Amino acid sequence: MDIGEGRERRLFLGVDELRQIKKETGRGFFALFSQFHLNAEPDEVQAVIRLALIGGGMSPSEAEDIATYYATPPRPMRKAYEAAHKVLSAIWNGIDPQDGAKDGERVSDDQMDRLIDRILGSALKNGASIDTRNLSIADLLSLVRAANDDPDDKPAAPVDLFMKLHGSK
Numbered sequence: 001m002d003i004g005e006g007r008e009r010r011l012f013l014g015v016d017e018l019r020q021i022k023k024e025t026g027r028g029f030f031a032l033f034s035q036f037h038l039n040a041e042p043d044e045v046q047a048v049i050r051l052a053l054i055g056g057g058m059s060p061s062e063a064e065d066i067a068t069y070y071a072t073p074p075r076p077m078r079k080a081y082e083a084a085h086k087v088l089s090a091i092w093n094g095i096d097p098q099d100g101a102k103d104g105e106r107v108s109d110d111q112m113d114r115l116i117d118r119i120l121g122s123a124l125k126n127g128a129s130i131d132t133r134n135l136s137i138a139d140l141l142s143l144v145r146a147a148n149d150d151p152d153d154k155p156a157a158p159v160d161l162f163m164k165l166h167g168s169k
Contacts, residue, residue, distance in 0.1 A: 001083050001087070010056035011049075011052035011056045016055075017055045030092075032088065033089070040085075045081050049084050050063045050067035
C-alpha cells in the first residue's frame, strides 16, 4: 500500500500492534476505527502507519523514520490517512477484493501453475539454474525475493504473494 511515497509497502496490524496503538492513542481499536473518518489526529495516523509497517515486517527504526516523514504535517496527509484507514478497515471488514483475495478465497491450481511458470521463466532469464523437481514454496519465495532484489523482504501469505505477482491490486 502506498503511504505517500509512491512505493508499495506491506502493512499489517496484529494483536500486539493494536495493543500498542491503544497505549499511544488512548483509544481502543473500535473507538479509533469507528471515528477515524471524523476525527483522526495526525499522531494517530502516524501511530497506525508506523505500527502497520512494523507488523508488515519492517524494522521499528525504519518504520519510525518513514511514518515520521510521510505521516506528519506539513507533508500532505491524504495518502497516509487513507492508508491508515484502509488498514483499520481491513481488520474490521476483511480484505477488500481490490487489494487481494476475499476471505477464504483460494487460488486455482491453474492460476498457481501459470504464476510458477512466470517466476521460473523470470529466474531462468536472469541466469538462474533451477531444478524444479524438488522446488518448495520457500524456494519460490526466495526466487521472488531475488527477482525483486530485496533479500530482507518478509514472505507474504501465499494468496497475497500470488496477487502481488499476478499484478492485481
